[in-house]
Amino acid sequence: MESGPKNRGKNPKKEEKEDEEEGGVALKKEIGLLSACGIIVGNIIGSGIFVAPRGVLAHAGAVGPALLIWGLSGAVTALGALCYAELGVALPRPGGDYAYVGHAFGPLVGFLRLWISVLVIYPTNQAVIALTFANYVLQPLFPTCGTPEPALRVLAAACLLVLTWVNCGSVRWATRVQDVFTAGKLLALALIVGAGAALIARGEHEWLRPSRAFPAGPGPGAGPLFLACLQGSFAYGGWNFLNYVTEELRQPRRNLPLAIGISIPLVTFLYVAANVAYLAALSPREILQSPAVAVTFGERVLGPLAWVMPLAVALSTFGGVNGSLFTCSRLFYAGAREGQLPALLAMIHVRRHTPVPALLLTCVSTLLMLVTGDIDTLINYVGFVNYLWYGVTVAGLLLLRRREPRLPRPIKVPLLCPALYLLFWGALLLFSLWTEPLVCGIGLAVTATGAPVYLLCLRGGPRPPALRRALARLTLFGQRLLLVVYPGGGGAPERPSPTPEPLKRPSPT
Numbered sequence: 001m002e003s004g005p006k007n008r009g010k011n012p013k014k015e016e017k018e019d020e021e022e023g024g025v026a027l028k029k030e031i032g033l034l035s036a037c038g039i040i041v042g043n044i045i046g047s048g049i050f051v052a053p054r055g056v057l058a059h060a061g062a063v064g065p066a067l068l069i070w071g072l073s074g075a076v077t078a079l080g081a082l083c084y085a086e087l088g089v090a091l092p093r094p095g096g097d098y099a100y101v102g103h104a105f106g107p108l109v110g111f112l113r114l115w116i117s118v119l120v121i122y123p124t125n126q127a128v129i130a131l132t133f134a135n136y137v138l139q140p141l142f143p144t145c146g147t148p149e150p151a152l153r154v155l156a157a158a159c160l161l162v163l164t165w166v167n168c169g170s171v172r173w174a175t176r177v178q179d180v181f182t183a184g185k186l187l188a189l190a191l192i193v194g195a196g197a198a199l200i201a202r203g204e205h206e207w208l209r210p211s212r213a214f215p216a217g218p219g220p221g222a223g224p225l226f227l228a229c230l231q232g233s234f235a236y237g238g239w240n241f242l243n244y245v246t247e248e249l250r251q252p253r254r255n256l257p258l259a260i261g262i263s264i265p266l267v268t269f270l271y272v273a274a275n276v277a278y279l280a281a282l283s284p285r286e287i288l289q290s291p292a293v294a295v296t297f298g299e300r301v302l303g304p305l306a307w308v309m310p311l312a313v314a315l316s317t318f319g320g321v322n323g324s325l326f327t328c329s330r331l332f333y334a335g336a337r338e339g340q341l342p343a344l345l346a347m348i349h350v351r352r353h354t355p356v357p358a359l360l361l362t363c364v365s366t367l368l369m370l371v372t373g374d375i376d377t378l379i380n381y382v383g384f385v386n387y388l389w390y391g392v393t394v395a396g397l398l399l400l401r402r403r404e405p406r407l408p409r410p411i412k413v414p415l416l417c418p419a420l421y422l423l424f425w426g427a428l429l430l431f432s433l434w435t436e437p438l439v440c441g442i443g444l445a446v447t448a449t450g451a452p453v454y455l456l457c458l459r460g461g462p463r464p465p466a467l468r469r470a471l472a473r474l475t476l477f478g479q480r481l482l483l484v485v486y487p488g489g490g491g492a493p494e495r496p497s498p499t500p501e502p503l504k505r506p507s508p509t
Contacts, residue, residue, distance in 0.1 A: 028171060028248065028353040029247075029248055029249065029250045030171045030172050030175065030248060030250075031171070031175055031245060031248050031249045031250060031255075032250050032255070033250075033255045033258060033259060034179060035175040035178065035179055036242055036249060036255050036256070036259035037182075037259045037262050037263045037266075038175065038178045038179045038182040038183075039175075039178060039241055039242050039245070039259075039323055039326070039327070040238070040239060040241065040242050040259055040260065040263035040264070040267075041182050041185070041186070041263050041266065041267055042178050042181060042182035042185065042319045042320065042322075042323045043237075043238030043239075043241045043320065043323040043324065043327070044236055044237070044238045044239055044263075044267050045182075045185045045186075045189070045267060045270070045316060045320075046129060046132075046238070046316060046317060046320040047129070047132045047136075047313050047316060047317050047320070048234075048235045049189070049235065049270075049271055049274055049294075050188070050292065050293070050294035050295075050309065050312060050313045050316060051132075051291075051292045051293065051294065051313060053235075053274070053275055053278065053287070053293055054287050054288050054290065054293060055228075055231035056069055056070060056228045056231045056232050056235075057284060057287055057288065058228075058288055059224045059225070059227040059228035059231060060224070060225065060228040061224060062213065062214060062215055062284075063207050063208065063212065063213040063279055063284060064210075064213035064214040065214075065225070065228070066228065066275070067213070067272060067275060067276065069225075069228045069229055069232045070232055070268075070271050070272050070275055071268065071272050072229070072232070073229065073232030073233050073235065073236055074236065074264065074265075074267065074268025074271065074272070075268070076233065076420075076421060076424050076425075077233070077236040077239050077264055077268070078260075078264045078265070078268070079417045079418075079420055079421040079424075080239065080240070080390055080394060080421050080425075081239050081240070081260045081264050082257075082260065082413045082417050083393075083394045083397050083413060083417055083418050083421060084096075084097070084100075084240050084243050084260075084393070085256055085257040085260050085411055085413070086397060086409060086411045086412060086413050087100045087243070087393070087396070087397055087400075088242075088243045088246050088252065088256045089246075089252060089253045089256055089257070089409070089410045089411050090400075090407055090408060090409045090410075090411075091103055092246045092247065092252050093246065093247065093334065094244060094245060094246065094247045094248075094330045094331075094333060094334040094337070095114075095244060095330065095331055095333075095334025095335065095338075096240055096241070096243035096244040096327075096331070096334075097113060097240060097243065097389060097390070097392075097393040098110055098113045098114050098117065098331060098334060098335065099334060099338075100243075100393050100396050100397075101113050101389070101392055101393055101396055102338065103396070103400070104395075104396030104397075104399050104400050104403075105392075105396060105399070107338075107340070107454075108451070108454055108455075109392075110338075110340070111340050111450055111453075111454045112447055112448075112450045112451065112454075113389050113392075114331070114335045114340055114341070114450075115447065115449070115450030115453065115454075116385055116386075116389075116446060116447045116450065117328075117331055117386075118328075118331060118332060118335065118341075118365070119446075119450075120446060121385075121386050122324065122328040122331070122362070122366075123328075123362075123365040123366045123368070123369045124369050125324060126160070126321060126324045126325065126328065126362075126366040126369075127156070127366050127369040127370050129317050129320045129321050129324065130156035130157075130159050130160055130317070130321050130366070130370070131152055131153070131156045131370070132313070132317045133155075133156065133159055133314055133317035133318050133320075133321065134147075134151075134152045134153075134155035134156040134159065135147055135152055136310050136311075136313045136314040136317070137155060137314050138151055138152065138155060139310065140310070153370050153371070156370055157367055157370055159318060159321055160321065160325070160363055160366055160367060160370075161363065163177070163318075163321055163322045163325055164325060164359055164360065164362070164363040166322070167322070167325055167326055167329065167354065167359050168349070168352070168354055168356050168359050168360070169352060169354070170352055170354065171248060171353065171354055174322065174326050175326075177319070177322050178319060178322055178323050178326065180319075181315055181316070181318055181319025181322065182319055184312065184315040184316070184319070185312070185315065185316045185319065186270070188294075188308065188309070188312030188315070188316070189270045189273075189274055191302075191308065191312075192274050192277045192278075192294065192297065193270070193273045193274060193276075193277050195277060195281075195297075195301045195302065196273070196274075196276055196277020196278070196280045196281065197277070199277075199280040199281055199301065200276075200280050204280055204281070205279075205280055207279045207280075207283060207284060208276065208279055208280065223431070223435070226427070226428060226431040227431075227435075229424075229428060230428055230431075230432065233387070233428065234383065234387075235271070236267065236271075237386075238323070238324075239260075239263075239264060239267075240390070241323065241324075241327040242256065242259060242260070242327075243256075244327040244328075244330045244331055244334075245326070245327060245330050247330075248330075253410045253411075257411050277297070278293055278294075278297055281297055281300050281301050282296065282297060282300065292309075292310075292313070294309045294312065294313065295309045295310055295313075297309065298310075325359065325362055325363070325366075328362050329355055329358040329359040329361075329362045330355065330358070332345045332355070332358035332361055332362060333345060333346055333355040333358040336358070340454075344357050345357050345358045345361060346358075383443070384429075384432050384436070384439060384440045384443045385440075385443040385444060385446070385447050387425075387428070387429070387432075388429060390425065391421075391422055391425040391426065391429065394418045394421050394422055394425070395418075395422065397418055398415075398418055401415075
């Protein structure tokens with residue numbers, strides 16, 4: 001193993017050249033610190049802070065506890081992100097928590113994480129974000145009636161297709177799109193925070209006074225506070241997405257923890273400050289009654305610039321779809337490279353160095369979700385399970401500390417970080433099981449369906465001949481279909497040949 005100074009002095013272009021000389025095609029290291037921050041911030045900040053911050057306020061019962069919960073949720077997210085930073089630099093593999101859980105607890109547990117993610121969680125999340133984008137784009141065209149459902153789904157599908165094309169074309173294009181739209185989100189939030197600060201400077205802060213923020217009398221019980229914490233924690237979802245692309249991150253030992261250290265405090269500040277701004281212009285009752293708080297805020301405060309808020313939500317969700325496609329495709333790619341998904345998905349475009357098959361499958365799975373019925377119900381069922389895996393991953397950090405003490409750890413967080421995170425995480429999960437046993441049980445059952453798939457198809461040992469033939473035919477069919485859908489995607493020779501050259505596999509790590 002090379003020493004630290006030698007690694008730090010290595011040229012990224014030289015690393016790419018070495019990968020190609022080894023006979024494989026690798027993902028290129030094109031994500032710098034700015035783009036890394038854009039991935040984290042862009043995936044955390046979706047439509048939630050613009051549309052529905054009322055969930056925390058409704059359960060907290062008062063302004064003061066609600067603001068404290070927004071800050072507490074950010075602090076807990078920072079603890080989890082620090083744990084992921086240690087895992088990310090100790091195990092620099094694509095796939096994020098899927099790779100870490102598989103390394104810590106074995107391939108079966110890793111496959112269960114992969115199964116629930118690629119089957120339901122990420123396709124449904126992407127579909128919902130794309131539908132939110134379509135709704136805010138089409139809303140001005142149907143001011144007096146609801147937007148037609150077919151129009152919503154067609155525009156959402158168009159959004160997915162365009163962004164898939166961008167991501168297939170170049171990692172640099174995808175990260176530039178993410179950077180631009182993340183900057184748009186930050187500008188929109190800065191406008192909200194600035195307008196709120198101007199209102200407070202004029203003395204319009206009735207609901208922020210201590211007597212109003214923390215009213216006398218019995219406060220909300222433990223149950224509502226736990227629900228408020230759940231709402232706050234889910235609003236920070238996406239904080240771990242940078243770990244899915246560590247293989248494409250320049251200087252990951254430096255940029256991964258630095259991007260986390262910049263992004264999580266920034267988002268926490270913006271979330272708290274935006275809620276303060278809302279409360280400077282609107283009463284708690286108005287916030288609870290508003291279907292889109294940022295839009296109501298714009299109509300009340302911004303006057304002629306009120307149109308900026310619906311546009312900000314649309315831009316925010318468009319960037320959210322791009323970031324989710326970018327990271328989710330790397331999960332498909334990582335699963336295929338570990339042999340737990342078809343080998344076709346681990347293949348990379350020879351010239352563009354993008355995982356085209358994984359991106360196309362990500363797009364197709366999301367399009368399938370768009371034509372289903374109520375996908376919000378699916379998210380409710382698996383939201384609990386998604387949060388469950390965060391704690392399993394952090395527990396894996398503690399297990400690896402004990403089992404592999406000599407594993408190189410350029411970053412080693414204090415044990416207090418995983419301990420506090422697991423304490424908060426465990427309390428929320430126990431409360432979720434107590435209050436919503438059916439929803440949690442269905443989510444766990446969907447996850448458990450991956451166990452027989454693993455035991456029958458993926459467990460070590462010889463596979464049945466019929467299964468081997470089926471997988472080989474599926475891979476060959478996928479290669480030929482890919483060469484038709486995305487010409488040159490398989491690295492086929494420029495001059496025609498009797499049989500298409502297969503897509504080149506990345507060199508083994």
